[in-house]
Amino acid sequence: MSDVRLTIDDREVVVPEGTTILEAARSVGIEIPHFCYHPGLSAPSNCRMCLVEVQGQDKLVPSCATAVADGMVVRTGTPRVHESHRSVMEFYLSNHPLDCPVCDQAGECVLQDYSYGWGSATSRFEETKVTQPVKDVGPDIVLYADRCIMCTRCVRFLREVSGTGELSVIHRGVRSEIHVAGDRPVTNPLAGNIVDICPVGALCSKDFLFKCRVWWLTSTASACPRCARACSIRVDSSEGRILRIKPRENAAVNGMWICDEGRFAFRQWHGAGRLDVPLVNGDRGFTHCDWDEAIALAARSLRQVAMRYGGESVAFIGSPWATIEENMLLARLFVSLGATMGSLWPAPAESPQRFPGFEISGEKAWNVAGARRTLMDVAGQLLTLDRLADEIERGRVRAVYALGGAYRGALVPCDDLGLELLEFFAIQTCFVTDKGLKANLILPGASPYEKVGTVRNERGVLQEVNAVMSPPGQARRDWDILMALAKALAATVDDDLTRAVLDRPAAQWNYTRSASGNE
Amino acid sequence: MTHLPGPIFNAPGRATADRGLPTPAYDTPRPGPQKEKRLSARPTFFQRLIVPGLLRTWWSGVRHIWQKKLTVQWPEQVREVSDNYRGVHRLNKDDRGRMKCVACFLCQTACPANCIRIEAGPSPWPDRPKYAVRFTIDELRCVFCGMCEEACPEDAIELTRIYSLVGTRRDEMLFDKEQLLTMYDLTRDEKHPLRW
Amino acid sequence: MMIAINLVKVLIVFAFVQAMAGLTLWAERRLSALMQDRWGPNRLGPFGLLQPLADSVKLLLKEDITPQGVDRLLYYLAPAMSLAPALMTVAVVPFGEPVTLFGQYVVPLQVADIHLGILFILAVGSLEIYGIVFGAWASNNKYSLLGGVRSVAQMLSYELFMGGSLVGVVMLTGSLRLNDIVASQQHLLWGWLPAWNLFRQPLGFVVFLVAAFAETNRLPFDLPESEQELVGGYHTEYSSMKFVMFFIAEYAAVFTMSALLATVFLGGYGLPGLSVAECGPVWWLPVAQAAVFLTKTLLFVLLFITVRWSLSRLRYDQLMRLGWKVMLPLALLNIVVTGTLMFLWRTTG
Ligand code: SF4
């Protein structure tokens, strides 16, 4: 395709043929107001907000649907264009309820923003406003049909991306409404995205409804821990609680969407069930102990085993839920103790889900690829769990230290490992359900939203992970636990170790295929 | 002592008068012929005696003993507050006795003292989706600026002229929704001449 | 029997001084408030008279703090040492002519009638400083220490002319006994003016008054405490009951000093025409005399208080200059003038 040269607001723009005016303007940072256009969807050109003036054409043209042409001269700010925006806005507002005080979208509402630009403080509308019902469109989504501006983004998403098509438009004119058939609610695994793309507060997430005004949210860029795709996400939290998760646009990872499983994954990590004190297994079962004791116990036991049976009898198990740095620190620490055998918990496997515009990975942990590669790099080899079980049975492994941090309901698969044969088994994990483990020591670790580090997804893309909040109670980040252990072991691990991990950020470890995403 | 030039040094009160501000009482020139008094480094003989000066100073304090007292003897004596006085908050009710607040959080957002805390939930009434399940104002943190009143799109929160606001524990001063609605019942018929 | 009567007297006088200290405290708070256009404590009891009681209960309930690094012995001793001299001084002050009880016991209305009354007062009065100095030193606090140092320097300078200012009175009376001094003021001068030393020794009175203010550490001479620079000076580190003792000591000293001033310069319990000699031994006479004495004393207490709330504190160098360069020469001048006048009086008849 050849390039096209045109002028937008006196600026020379060169874009590939077939680009629309709206996208061409965007590429040089000129924002043309729009409702129905969405970069991830087709353009029906039905909102008429994006009209611009093109030299030589009598009528204003919809910039979202007009392809650029060589020598085109476009103006986005003439009085005529502004007048058009004002008229369009008057039409929208004539039937729009004065709901901003109770509307969840207020503060990030496109209609609200444009009202500041082109709205009118008074209304000339004398008829009665059309009122429409509140509709329950699915288990997680509610539609305030009153506020809907008929941009049809949701309808198009369900047709083009998820391919399920639950929503449609019925009736005509001002009476048009978004319709959901009673027997076919919006339940597809990508449904949450229609809330994100709704430019107004018509589609709301039931989970987030009324919880918080959006201007109080703190956004943290992170990656989704729920599957090996590790979608780029934005975690919105307030007062140390995660309130919602939205996708970040990242062409290399997830495009513009995330699945609902990832969107609501944070609920698992909030509230009851989180392990927040170190537990030591004694005569009376598991009892609480403090960190110094716990770390000292781990260090003492590991050193004893290493002295009595040799360093090879200590093994470690990395975790696909831990970051690259944590896995690396674990491996280096134990290799320096003399360990030669390491393994990696497998991530739970499901069949991948494919949609016309999105794919959900079947490996249910974010850092499978990163963890495997890191451990291989440091330890030289990686045993399967079966091999490790063999070694335990033959008495060649006497102590195991593991990173856990599993997703609730997906405990580490340790049943066949022969843990009862070990002299010492310690694990860092997140949930009290893990009390069922035959462990000597359970250390409370951090959830994926409480970590800092790097993860590598199944396609080899590295992404930074940022902490949204601190771990609950006495729980600590797994990195900090390992550091404390390293210190207590006074191993040859000293500075060399951490420097080896920290001085070379993961991005330089040649694992990269492309950089992390943009907002 | 060097001679200090400029109007401020030999004409007390000039600086304020120049700016068109009311002259403070202590700067008002006494009626009668004004003699220019000079500050001099050497005290006069009379000043050197000290004792007359001491007596005058003493007397200036003592004569206040029988002068008018400024203290307001609350609670027997109640202070007249201004028409625009901003005291304890109230949460208004509509004509059907329901709280007007729709939990838009605008007052909480506007509040410079961070003393309003609202928890929203689905409302039990069909005419609005959302209302305040909990509404707490920490009257101890409040600076009574009235910003919440300004911000409210529903005229749901107002400051009354009640100013006797006492409690014996901190948590007593966290006024919850019921208390704030009660404040409305207490002041329903009162007029706030300048504001409502 | 005599011993019992004396014990009762001691108890009554000491209790009375303490009560008066409380009253003085109340008066101070009310007056200072009035002088500042406020009302002051007026809620507890009539006119708020029970306020000192409430205050002491409050102070009693406060935590008694002993800071780190204090010299414990002196730290505990100091408050008592500052209270005792104030109470002791009052022992020699007479508040009425001797009465005869049960027809046989002649009881002087005074705890101890000693011949060296004035000297006793000067001696005991200067003991008061030990409480302050010990407290200041023992507290292990630089502000307290500064207060103590100031206090010593101030006492040394002012004791000197305090004594000097009394010499004139002693010369006139020819005795150091306070009873004699009171008795010598009971006649009238020129038939109309009471022969109070206030009128016979005006210069001596002024000098003694200034010294009295300094001796009690009251404004304008409260440099040892000066709240603004020394955060309370010598009693900064004291709390609870110990602080109360310092507090009472201050007001007891004010009361005692006023009693002394009334005795030495205002004719004590006497009023012209109010004595056993003129009225006979009627029952109401001691009461009347005590009332007169109390009134005169309270006048001085009021003076102490009003001065505190109207004058400002002297700077340290001013304090020293006033003491050594003004008051001491004046006291000496007073002696010379008195001597000369007495000599002229005698020789010319
Ligand atoms: S959709 Fe936007 S404009 Fe409409 S009520 Fe909600 S916030 Fe206001």
Ligand code: SF4
């Ligand atoms: S009066 Fe001011 S400080 Fe008080 S609640 Fe309202 S906004 Fe906040």
Ligand code: SF4
């Ligand atoms: S501003 Fe008014 S309506 Fe909004 S939450 Fe506050 S009181 Fe309620």
Ligand code: FES
């Ligand atoms: S964005 Fe172009 S018509 Fe809606």
